[in-house]
Amino acid sequence: MTASSHATRAQSFNAAAAQYAANRPSYPPALFDAIEDLAGHPLTGAGVADIGAGTGIATALLHARGADVVAVEPGDGMAAQFRRAHPDIPIIRGDGNTLPLTTSSADFLTYAQSWHWTDPAQAVPEALRVLRPGGALALWWNTEALDVSWIAEAADRIARYFDVNVQAEKQSVNARVADPTGRLDFVRRQVRWSRRVPIDTHLANIGSHSIFLVQGEEAAAAFLAEERDHLTRAFPDGIVEEVYDVILLVATTPA
Template identity: 40%
Template sequence: MTTGEEQRKHAQAGSFGAAADAYERGRPPYPPEAVAWLVPEHATTVVDLGAGTGKLTRALCAPGRAVVAVEPSAGMREQFSQVLPNVPVMEGTGESIPLPDSSVDALVCAQAWHWVDPERAVPEVARVLRRGGRLSLVWNLRDVSVPWVAELDRILRDYAAAPTEDRQVEQVGTLFGLVERQDFHWCHPMTAEGVMAMVASRSYVITLDSASRNELMGRVRDLLDAERPTTMPYTTECYRAELGQL
């Protein structure tokens, strides 16, 4: 990665706090069947790493389970606390998790593992997990096999440089056992305003200059006016691996 790419990625990673409200309004939840696959039934302590506004956290909460959120952005933590006032949210990153050694059963990272430095984050996750604990990674991806969604992505690419598609899953390394994968296909009910908020919450849109961002949003609005979608099709891409099970 060149210095310019590194600077762009750093700017994008730090941009979310400025659009926390749009993130909350526009980002989808996670399907229950995916969450059940990601988190072991026996897990009593679960960390949501890079929790954002708590989109995944809500699905992680269950009777008898303690959930702790870790989020680097102050703006996101503020929005999180408004939505989930009873769930603790701490400042931290994948490379510096503010929890004791061997203290959690599972750590889930949604839409965020591509932002971490795996050489530092993998041993840090292993540190806070109990032996046999699970690291789970998940992304909600728009289904571009649907024509209007493909057109939406084409418009975005005209203006914005999306972050790398490298999930860094293969860099989980020898501390963990076999990485398993499962995909879940589903549709999320969504209004045009919700789609607009989703677009506005993307890091590579937040960091555009205002003229380009306004032009982009205008083209997205024209597409939505023409298509009038009521749902957004998603593929939820899930990975899991267990610590110390080699």
């Protein structure tokens, strides 16, 4: 992906913030249990900065967990949607490459579905600057469970239509890619969960991904119409079970 296409995809969410907020999947409690386990201390009462917070899906869960959380988000549309949905949670404009946070100010830095929009060469030293001694950097992604047959078949259709390698993208979520400098010692954990949703919600979910948003409405709509036909035949009751593997990477700083 070129730098320009990467930036275009990163910015594409702002025009679809309401669709994103309404249809994207959440995260299971077991994920936050795993974060606490790998970090060695609880989220409750901790100072947390959720970077690339988007519409606040993860931020709200961190807040509900008892964290003293602040959101950091660069996008106008996403930040506006966040403020409408979470007026009680503070949000600061900024991104992971130049964090608008003071040195040694956070117990946790979290990146839910957002680390891949940073430049790790800049984001890693920024994270190390902002984290307190013994603090934790937690990165995670909801990835499709490609061992589920209908999900694998749908992923293949997306791959052919948009000329992308879905399996390779999932496999690329690893410590080497997250920190090519090797300064952080990430531990990886995987958490499986699922949700049952109407086909319309599923289609709106996948349509809110950047690969669709940058195609233009006509191309995306054509694919989603075909996909609706596939899924309606496969699931005549109109309900699909989306199965996810949350891939979690956690690195801690020296105490």
